[in-house]
Amino acid sequence: MRSSDSFLKLLGAAVLALLLAACGGGGGGGGSSSATTSNSNASTPTQPVTNTVTSAPVLAANAAAVTVDWGVIGVPNMPFVSVTVCTPGTTQCQTIDHVLVDTGSWGLRLFASQLPASVALPQQQDAAGNQLAECMQFFDGYTWGSVRLADVQIGGEKAASLPIQVIDPNYSAVPSDCSSVGASRNTPTTLAANGVLGIGVFKHDCGANCVQQAIPATYYGCAGTTCTSLAVAENLQVANPIPYFATDNNGSILMLPAVTSNSEASVTGQLVFGIGTQSNNGLGSAQVIGVSPSNGTFTTVENGTTYTRSIVDSGSTGLFFQTGALPTCASPSNSYYCPASTTQLSAVIEGVNGINSSVSFNVGNATSLSQTYSGNAVMPLLAGPAFVTSTIFDWGLPFFYGRNVYAAIEQQATPGGTGPYVAY
The missing domain is CATH 2.40.70 (Cathepsin D, subunit A; domain 1)
Known part of the structure; x- marks a missing residue:
């Protein structure tokens, strides 16, 4: 990596649903983008994340x-x-x-x-x-x-x-x-x-x-x-x-291996099409997190703060959320957080279907990471406050490492119910 300022802040286009009174999240249901996910099931017992990637199967046709x-x-x-x-x-x-x-x-x-x-x-x-x-x-x-x-x-x-x-x-x-x-x-x-x-x-x-x-x-x-x-x-x-697609058309699974170090040069996984349509895309023990049919969001609760417009977004280079518990890096890396040492945090993801899931994650010092691992593309400890509001928690690519993350498409039947939902 060239320097700490080379962390380009690229985020997924779910902004259409989250920041603008515009496209209603692209959903065919036509709901308003001002809708937020329900927090009425906060008392539901949490379930730990257990569905992790253990190996990389041979690529199939889907x-x-x-x-x-x-x-x-x-x-x-x-x-x-x-x-x-x-x-x-x-x-x-x-x-x-x-x-x-x-x-x-x-x-x-x-x-x-x-x-x-x-x-x-x-x-x-x-x-x-x-x-x-x-x-x-x-x-x-x-x-x-x-x-x-x-x-x-x-x-x-x-x-x-x-x-x-x-x-x-x-x-x-x-x-x-x-x-x-x-x-x-x-x-x-x-x-x-x-x-x-x-x-x-x-x-x-x-x-x-x-x-x-x-x-x-x-x-x-x-x-x-x-x-x-x-x-x-x-x-x-x-x-x-x-x-x-003619087949395998109800959703997808993004499978990336776990990263056990602070950084790696690269990793290879796979994108599998369909949910429950082939032997390689079963839902298994994945937790189904219902999302708003109007804008695709759910709720995250972290350190007492409720983020009602949360997304799972592989197009984001880090986990992005606003918090006073972590110091922001000095410019030019001020899109990210820079704690003095790697900090472990936990959050609860709450689906609109009443399913809650506890998630632990680590946040590292982005400036130190960029200097220490200057040639590496895999940075699982990146998090920051950039470009989000106090209601948004963007679970970017670090969330995907070591998980099979499902995206079930609206109005399509799956073993976990009719989409839209995410699962992992």
Whole structure:
């Protein structure tokens, strides 16, 4: 790692549900993003986490390799997968590596610069003939580009003619209400990845709210250099590919090995599609944590503080929550915490289904970690206050190490009930 300031703060796009009165979390149910998870079951006995990863099975047809490595520019705690996209109905295809696996967003986003001219993806249009573009908002920035149709293949699974975002800062003209939301993440370098694979609990990235009204800094119809905010039917929106697979389409499991040291150079795990559909994706003893069907959140209680809008988000490089119990690092590492020594904390995750789960975790000194392990991509002790409010607890990638983390998609039946939920 270059220095302590090289910890790029990249967070999953669940911000649409959490920070903005916009897309309602992408849920098809069309609830308001102002909804919060219930805390009425706080007296339910807690259950310790027991479902840990013990080995890495051989990849099956419904699985793809995931690597946390040095990546595009050397940002820690970013899980990557390779994705193949094709011109619909053809064999004109391109495989793109180092696409971020993000359980905190919904939909595939790839850079135009990664697609050769031979892979021509048709422009998505609405019923009125408007050429669709999207501004996708993250905690600390946005991606901009057209909505295109592609056949998408990950491992042995395929989604045909799926709406995806092709990120391109030169597409039309970026609307001012989009560019004003934060930093531009419109190149692989600024995003620290060659794309984002959003595989969270919702089918589309905006859902019913974008059907009901035009929401600024979301979807646009573009003609020349003029783009106008507009409402968009759900079936035209950028989509999570999993529910559009022919099989294994009710959710996913991100499996990463445990990290027993303060840091490792890299780790390899797998992304398995389906829950209870094959011999390699059973729910087993995993604890099912129900999430809000309107915004995908649940509640976390830590050190007496209740965070009603919590998320499980592999697209975040650390655990992010506000607390006065840990000192923030000095600039330029002030996105993270810097306790004098590694500190063990515990929290209770409370699902909207009444299931509570106790979780212990460690927080290290981010500045010391970046200096001591300057070439390593795996940093399980990172946590910080950056870009979250007092109600948000973002369980980022350190939570995933040593766990099988499930994301069950809304309206899809699973052995643990109908989604949406997360489990581990």
